[in-house]
Amino acid sequence: MGVPRWLFVPALLGAAFVLLPLVAIVARTPWSRFLELITSESSREALALSLRTSATSTLICVLLGVPMAVVLARTSFRGQGVLRSLVLLPLVLPPVVGGIALLYTFGRRGLLGETFELLGLQVAFSTTAVVLAQTFVAMPFLVVSLEGALRSAGRRYEAVAASLGARPTTVFRRVTLPLVLPGLASGAVLAFARSLGEFGATITFAGSLQGITRTLPLEIYLRRETDAEAAVALSLVLVVVAVVVIGFARQGRSAV
């Protein structure tokens, strides 16, 4: 089928706009020191931590976000609109403010502070805090893209399934989910990417201690204080990791 020719002009422009800065980074990377930079212990630890936490938070996003999306897309109740916009908020909130909000909530003196104290678990300054921060900022991505997919998939097949005697859970497992799998996949990719790049909320809520809470972005920032080029080099690593992960996700997706 024909895509209008002229469409390629703005498309190329857009691609250029997004890609040029990446090229610029690559151009400025101090390749001579590159290896030494990215293999330094602190970098390796930071990368490992980033991958661990991002994976975890993506998982949580899926576990909590899929139900939210389904409820938003498949039920209707008063105040649903408001709820939907509220769920989007972590997107607008400057990450740092998000971090403060998390402190106000899970911190020692926060809303749930006492509760947690009693349970004897202290969240702040722990890897858990990092995961929480990432989940908080990444959740909306998953919810939004999945809800969109659910809506456009429509309910006709679910209706058929139900009339064949499948109870809601079966319908959900065998019809709804498989049909929106692509949407879920790209949602998860978005969430993972966002978690991987998360900085503001993490440093504010979780702090920054090597091996425990200092993810790659935090490491990058710190390096930057002393040596901007090193920072750039490290962010390249981040980029590469992302490309690989996204690539895989896409494959899985197209395999569906």
Next chain:
Amino acid sequence: MGVPRWLFVPALLGAAFVLLPLVAIVARTPWSRFLELITSESSREALALSLRTSATSTLICVLLGVPMAVVLARTSFRGQGVLRSLVLLPLVLPPVVGGIALLYTFGRRGLLGETFELLGLQVAFSTTAVVLAQTFVAMPFLVVSLEGALRSAGRRYEAVAASLGARPTTVFRRVTLPLVLPGLASGAVLAFARSLGEFGATITFAGSLQGITRTLPLEIYLRRETDAEAAVALSLVLVVVAVVVIGFARQGRSAV
């Protein structure tokens, strides 16, 4: 149709997780000083600037992002997969690094520096720079959610339209676009939200000059230096603006 009951449990959990921090913020806001805070000249200027720039960058995202999404979803060429992941990168890049990348590209010593110098226009540290930064970080949102919508919409209707003699442009205008309008809407909302909350890339690439490049998030960051509560209060404004805008968008969308 039935949504499985048990699904509401994780859904509520998720909602609580996202909403509690917002509640916490509201609880901590110094309401006594609220009005005075948000009506101060600097705040108003910052808010106005934020809205102006975010609107502009969202527009640009649509103009360049829609074609990109269509090309990605409707054509196939070698290296498409790579391109797709690359377009996602601004998501992973810590915003500040994004800012550096933009400096490396549009800055005086950047890739396009000379070109721009000759054209006598200096991008960095101007309102244009703010828009560029926001566009850079917001673009992926639009592209991803729109491409998803395009794929799930499928091409059958486009095929019908073509066989009725409509040339690609007509098909695009009268069939493709209308069919994915919901996806486009939510994509635009995401992009706008992201632009509104953008901080890191802006401060690095555009600086923080009151009325010119100091958007609300930058203002918040600055306030935080001296008075955290004020910062929180301001971010509430951001939140409210976002809710309103998103609310409108949703209405427009459901009207479709």
Next chain:
Amino acid sequence: MSLSFDAAVDERGVDVALDVAEGETVALLGPNGAGKSTVLSVLAGHLVPDRGRVVLGDRVLTSQGRPGERRTQVPPHDRHVSLLAQEPLLFPHLSVLDNVAFGPRSTGASRSTSRETARQWLEEVGVADLAGRRPAEISGGQAQRAAVARALAATPSLMLLDEPMAALDVDVAPQLRQTLRRVLADRTVLLVTHDVLDALLLADRVVVLEDGAVVEQGPCAEVLSRPRSTFAARVAGLNMLRGVWRDGAVEVAYGGRSMRVEGIAAEPVPGEGEDAVAVFGPSAVSVFLEAPHGSPRNLVEVTVSDLEPHGGQVRVRAGSLSADVSVRAVSELDLAPGTRGYFVVKASEVAVYRTR
């Protein structure tokens, strides 16, 4: 289980009441847009009526807008009602086999058992060789057959079939009709069709809908031999003229002019001035170019609109009326679309019924 249905959907101008006895198969006939699919979706629970009550066996499936009665709307999966919709709607992500196996599997059968069942049904509809394909990889008719198989594989208390024979080739249609005849025999079924043969062979009773209301119902043979509704007459391929009973004949307005149609009035004989219909088969109609002067007393001036082969003969259509004549007759009178002439029917061949 027996079904009692009475529901109204205002938005669609549909207000229908009908019953289906246990183990009975009822054919739902009616023109496009009459409300057949609407009735089915209300039954399946996909559409909530504005007013109405649906009872299957002793369970109230739907009760809406009935003062003094509490609203009920049993969810689709819990109704034991299966629906074969007008579109196949095969699950795109499942193989044809798993599509058919879906019903049994969902109602508790083991994976292997349900697959086994599925395979048998695919055999029945003659697409067993496509079991492994995705729905996107089979033809329209094959999809329709798979959908039928999927519907039959489920074992609901009430079965709804919306045009199950659509898109089937002349080769399978009779086979499938046999299959349906066998499996529907002892099930409670509501069957939508546009084909008189389906009604005659598969259904015990027919219900005729027009403009969202029931206009006629009864045993197939009866309704189709002595229809009281225009549509039923069409389906049965009979001619029907509506009018008023005035001293011993039906006064009909046809083609702008009024005329009297005589015939044998069936009990209960219509009263003076009551609405009545005159019904006669195409084979009872003879065609003349000039008005004949003979015993047959019913004569209608017509313009031939069209000729169709029909069995060994030719069906001559003129507006809503039709006559079956021999090929020789056609060539002798050299009938063609546009020819003006007369349809003549012996009074003894015309049945007259009262309609209220």
Next chain:
Amino acid sequence: MSLSFDAAVDERGVDVALDVAEGETVALLGPNGAGKSTVLSVLAGHLVPDRGRVVLGDRVLTSQGRPGERRTQVPPHDRHVSLLAQEPLLFPHLSVLDNVAFGPRSTGASRSTSRETARQWLEEVGVADLAGRRPAEISGGQAQRAAVARALAATPSLMLLDEPMAALDVDVAPQLRQTLRRVLADRTVLLVTHDVLDALLLADRVVVLEDGAVVEQGPCAEVLSRPRSTFAARVAGLNMLRGVWRDGAVEVAYGGRSMRVEGIAAEPVPGEGEDAVAVFGPSAVSVFLEAPHGSPRNLVEVTVSDLEPHGGQVRVRAGSLSADVSVRAVSELDLAPGTRGYFVVKASEVAVYRTR
């Protein structure tokens, strides 16, 4: 413009060559999965064949995998070929009217003109009153009619219709058939149908597909009166026995045993040992319970599988054979599914053709 088509789609096991003359209407018949829709999508340019060449008038629309010839694949919108697919596929976001107006509008007509055209076509198919509705708000048959209107409103050089009469009620079907007959008369059309009447009334020629290949083609009347393919015989409602010509009769294996069927061999008379078919109409078949001893020489032992009303008579089916007998005969012999008996045909009623 005249069409010459020759293409193969390996994945679907389809390899078909056919021609359509300018202004000619060709009916494409064949069982489900024969490849009809595939041929149409190749023509419409939605499917690129593995090998083949499609020429419309003097334009090469498709040329694939032909050594020494350069690949060509004219995009759909540029082919002047319109396709009415098996599903209505009305644009969900446009009103019924705008759906129909889409074709004219896209090919340069002004908004108002195209709307006008659209309205006329909606009149033709009898859904003008739904012009303002969204596709989701109309019934299956209404959607089908709107889709037909949309296809007709476009004025392409070649028109492809995939089962245009599907899902239509007995009331509109004849009307629509008239309309099609009128508008298709001077267009170049390829028409897929499962209904012999459509073929007879709308088409000049029929092409019969089986398993992705052309098995027979020719003028409707001829193919349907003296079919050489099983499927054509089925469509025409004729009985066919395949066998080999041995001294003056067709030697047939039927129901496990071999027998000789005598008949009148049409020119070219089959040579000894050549494949041949014996064709005879159901009305030529008489049914007996014991083997009779009389002039009719062709006698087949059968088990009645099924009885159907047919015209005024009853069609007795036995496997692939069928006989038309009077209702009285049925009750006298008291025939029912399962009855064992004999089908008897006079040799003079049997036509024998050579098949290669």
Next chain:
Amino acid sequence: GSGGGDGDGGTTTITVFAAASLTSSFEQIASDLEAEDDGVDVQLNFAGSSDLVAQIQEGAPADVLASADEASMDKATADGLVGTPTVFAANTLEIAVPPGNPAGITSVEDLGQDGLNLVLCAPEVPCGAAAEAVAASAGLDLSPVSEEQSVTDVLSKVATGEADAGLVYVTDVIAAGDDVEGVDIPADANAVNRYPIATVADSDEVALAQEFVDRVLARTGQDVLAGAGFAPAP
């Protein structure tokens, strides 16, 4: 400078790049200057010191640079981006504790307690370097739960009670008002951090830029800085 509209209405504009911790003081000084000479318009750009330098390197339209540490300024001087810097203020560390001082911190030595949620700046940033110095002179080996990116981050941890104590600048404790309490560190055990200021080399408003610098160094400017808790340049 290139930052503003010379000639329009005769107003001349200079752009001052200053470390975020100078926000309130410099806003004060700038408005004073503008009040006196209404032909002058001062644009302030606040960010982290290293950010500011990076921006000037990339051609930001700056006329004055005031950094929170000498390291950043040295980078600028090395690249010949600025004139000779002058130290205009100093800042010393103080222990910040949540209101009520739950952990009962009274001296630097107390920071050694284990189980204490101590938060410091990372060694890479000026306040972190200073903190290391303090610890060294006290002969302590501190084990913080977090090494923050900036003073602000340390402060917010303490203010929210997340941390029991943190090392920040005196000015920050004052700015934070009653969100935190300060525990003084004796001068001999303390570390001093110097704030240099300089005019930017390719400023087109050298005169005005210099005037601003002078103003910061003059007693009016010094008073404002003192009010914010800055120590006078040694």
